[in-house]
Amino acid sequence: DEYPNDLETGTKVEGISDLTLDEWVNKNHEFDPYKEIEESELGMYCIHEENSPIPDTMQPEQKDENKVWKLFFDGSRSRQGAGGGAVLISPQGIKYYLAFRFQFSCSNNTAEYEALIHGLHWARKRGIKNLQVFGDSELIVNQVRGQHATKNDLLKSYKNRVWDLIEDFESFNIMSIPRKKNEAADRLAAVGATFDVVKNIIRGKTQPHIH
Template sequence: MISTNFEGVDKTVDSGMSNELWSMEFDGSCSSSGSGVGLVLIPPEGKVIPYSFKLEFQNTNNMAEYEALLLGLAEAKKLHIKMLKVKGDAELIVKQVRGLFTIKNERLRHYRNRVWDEIEAFDAFSIKEVPREFNLKDDSLVVFVGFLVPNPNFTTDTYRVELVYRPSMLDNSESWQVF
């Protein structure tokens, strides 16, 4: 058994199920009020495991979507998942990962390449775009976390939000900036 428990939510997973097909749905958002990532991992028996991350660094909406995907892949790897079916409502990101869209932005190309590196850890992997109305679970995880202001009195007995202070793709180029 793999247990990633925190107060209020049980994330105990039978590690023997890691060779079965899991699903992941992801969403990321960036606005003037904040940036957040929401994702769910869904084991074969269908019990949803939610994750929310508040991005505490400068980014764009596309970067937030890539961060959501990369954070989800990292969580899946922690659970030793080997077969993963991914869904997201970010057409650009999904089509870039699938190799259907060319990438002009160097930063996004680095993100896409990092995703390609990460999916090598899986025995089976697929990714597809879903319309936003079918991605409501993840969207609701993102919407509130983007507005969240960290509070030292915040407790995790009802819901956990992780703060992410650095992007998955560190960029040494001083020429790249978010305006």
């Protein structure tokens, strides 16, 4: 299952699920990226911000199907590689995190699109119907909104894939925000781009959505 149910599989993963996002990112050097490496599928990992409740099991989404969820996404490319991050926030304010490493060549723009597409698949897998998306790449956001011409064939294919996914939602909006407002997704993407695949923390995506 490419997008496992993070709550049903448990919130305590390798003893670090009680850390806040900032604590986890700051302490990543404590983890050996070469232990228990798994390079098969995109993985999801749930940790919580301080004082954010995490239920023991997933509650039926139909209770919130008419309420708006929020999705923050970001892609990152560095000399060490490329990665993506996404933060999904429920109407009750519960936060879920997705961190992954791209094991293929990509630019900053394609990394952004990959992160967005994974986030949309993630939301769709949960049965979310109403989604507000936030990203700090004005180019990607404006292309998806149809406010910026997409001349590059590869980016055009990515944009069309996003448009296909948008059709699954009853209501959808995407807007650009400053990077400082997208800090959580930005940090997750940076971790994915910098660190190797780590089981239950950062898993790899070996193939892009657009070939």
